[in-house]
Amino acid sequence: MYYGEDIVEEVRQKTDIVDLVGQYVKLKKKGSSYFGLCPFHGEKTASFSVSPGKQIFYCFGCGKAGDSIRFLMEYENLSFVEALEELAERANVTLPKEEKRDKGEEDLRYKILEINKQAALFYVKQLRSEKGKSGLAYCAKRKLSGESITHFGLGYAGKERDSLYQYCKSLGFKDQVLQESGLFSFKEAGVYDKFFNRLMFPIMDLHNRVIGFGGRVMGDGEPKYLNSPETKLFDKSRNLFALNFSRKSRSDFFILCEGYMDVISLHQWGFPEAVAALGTAFTEQQADLMKRFHSLVYLCFDSDGAGKKACKRAISILREKNLEGKVINLLPYKDPDEFLKAEGKEAFEKRMEEAKNAFLWEVEEKKNEFVLHDPAGMQKYMESIAELLRTVFSDPVERENYLKAVAREQMLKAENLQHLVDQREEKIQLSFGFKKATDGKEKKREEKWNSPLEEEFLSVLMQRNEFLPIARKYVEEEDFQGDFAKEVYGKLLSGTDAKLILDSYRNEEEKYQKLAKLYHGDLYHMDLERDEEKKLLSDYIRQLKLQKIEAKIREVTDAEGLSLCFKERDKWEHFVFG
Ligand SMILES: [Zn+2]
Structure with missing residues (x-):
């Protein structure tokens, strides 16, 4: 960390977390806390x-x-310093300048950003120069407007093999950071630009900073599209092309398509909601990212086999994340660019209106896998639909609605379909011997840490520090079995405030989360009368002690030791403090 603790604390104090989170998540007050749908995992x-x-x-x-x-x-996928700076700005706290980014990781990220920015400017200049003719010609052929070219910051990487490298060297960048930027190949014979003879698409993060590039070869070279490798800044699975623009559209949906050119074309035709995965298949993290803004996604994939396959994959990810998917039919055209050029904006809007519910689209697609005029094929087809209905929808009402819709569309008897679903459901229940939970997806994660007893006790102590003196009197660190519990208890004993203890684990995510749960968890039994409190605390202390003694009894082998343990056990078995 490169800002002092004081200034970090000041920013934290001047930021109200309810206000902050409330800007991204709809919150409702419940008791002393606020609740909302988690932006980090799919839930209803x-x-x-x-x-x-x-x-x-x-x-x-x-x-x-x-x-x-x-x-x-x-939420914004920022580093600690970046987040701090943003909050400082919101809270009107002036951060000391000289402490800023002076070394290490933070500095490297910053330098890679700077290299990317310089590279983007360099490519833009090249596109407008004599050398960039072929790039501009390609843009013209694809009917990209000058506005689009500027808006997306398109550029051109020339045919020389090291012009960007020479340029960056002239700006004073060192080889070591240039290597980390992913824009160059360091070989024995010399250093080469990774991108040459390509139209360049800068990839930006949510804050409009260039974090990588995609490049389309001019002519017939291979590969047709090349992307920056992953770097300290650029994680392909966590970014989407043009999300920095589309998140600002006034609509409440996204249009997910396959490539850079599709996105640019859609934006140019008046669909600023378009985004694309970055030369990889659509990922769960990308779905999470979209979910922060909207819950409806139009899928606009190529009409060919590969496009359909990618579409199916995306649908299952959207479903996993509780995002609604609708599939746009582009036929008889291959991709959105072709469609728009041939049919125009209104026709595309019409296709959006007619876009098919993702599940019904999947069912329709399944038809192609079976020979339907053969009764055996028909049977298999229906069974596969039943299986899909059973696995996708755990809510019985939702399942029934879909079952009816499928039956209507595919002209199948709803009762028959229902029969097949029930059959499957029974089989599953028999083989497991129990009914499955109503919603498996939201089952709470099993937390294994120390014994629940130790967790609860720590939770009470963290939230009610007036109990500490009593705990101190009877319980030692060694009475805890779990190492982490020992550590935390030790800190409590030394008088450290619970909040500060939590803060001290800020960089150890797993521990932080566990501790936050204890610090924040409901103490449903803490509305007690005075003597009930006393009893509760006595219970905790007694159980902790007994737990330790039982462990010792299992280890001790001599009679004398055992009898000591038994005496000790008798003493604690009836313990009540005070
Ligand atoms: Zn969550």
């Missing part, structure tokens, strides 16, 4: 909580937890 019931008193968030579903800085880091 709100298990994401924000505590104004403790200034932290905690998700009871996926366990993500943290303070305001952590929230922004996770």
Whole structure:
């Protein structure tokens, strides 16, 4: 960390986490906390909580937890310093300049950003120069407007093998950072630009900073499209092309398509909602990213076999993340660019209106896998639909609605389909011997840490520090079995404030989340009368002690040792403090 603790604390104090989170997540007050749908995992019931008193968030579903800085880091995919700077700006805190980014990782990210920015400017200049003729000619052939070229920052990488490298050297960048940027190949014979003779598409993050490039070869070279490799900055699975623009559209949906050219063409035709995966298959993280903004995604993939396959994959990911998918039919054209050029904007809007529910589209596609005029083929087809209905929809009402819609569309008897679904459901229940949970997806993650007893006790102590003196009197660190529990208890004993203890694990995600849960978890039994409290605390202490003694009894081998243990056990068995 390159800012002092004081200034970090000041930013934290001047930021209200409820205000901050409220800008991204719809929150509702419930008791002393606020609840909303978790932005970090797919869910239908709100298990994401924000505590104004403790200034932290905690998700009871996926366990993500943290303070305001952590929230922004996770949500906007920022580093600690970047998040801090953004919050400082919001809170009108002036950060000291000289402490900024002076070494290490943070500095490297910053330098790679700078190289990318310079490279983007360099490519833009080249496109407008004599050398860039072939690039501009290609843009003209694809009917890209001058506005689009500027808006997306398109550029051109020339035919020389090291012009960008020479340019960056002239700006004073060192080989070591240039190597980390992913834009160059360092070989024995010399250093070469990775991109040459290509039309360049800068890839930007949510903050319009260039984090990588895609390049389309001019002419017939291979590969047709080349992307920057992953770097400290550029994680392909966590970014989407043009999301920095489309997130600002006024619509409440995205159009997901296959390539850079599709996206640019759609934007040019008046569909600023278009985004594309970055030369990889659509990923879960990308779905998470989209979900932060909208819950409806139009799928606009090529009409060929590869496009359909990619579409199916995307549908299952959207479903996993509880995003609604609709499939746009582009036939008889191959891709959105072709469609728009031939049919225009209104025709495309019409196709969007007619876009098919993703599940019904999948069922329709399944037809092609079976020979339907053969009764055996028909049977298999229906069975596969039943299986799909059973696995995709756990909610009985939702399943029935879909079953009816499928039956109507495919002209099948709903009862027959229902029969097949029921048959399958019974088989599953028999083979497992129990009914499956109503919604497997939202089943809470099993937390294995120390014994639940130790967790609960620590949770009580973290939230009610007036109990500490009593705990101190009877319980030692060594009474805890779990190492982490020992550590935390030790810190509590030394008088460290619970909030500060939590903060001290900021860089150890797993521990942080566990601790946040204890610090923030419901103490449902803490509305007690005075003597009930006393009993509860006595229970914890007694059980901790007994747990330790039982462990010792299992180890001790001599009679004398055992009898000591038994005496000890008798003493604690009836323990009540005070
Ligand atoms: Zn969650």
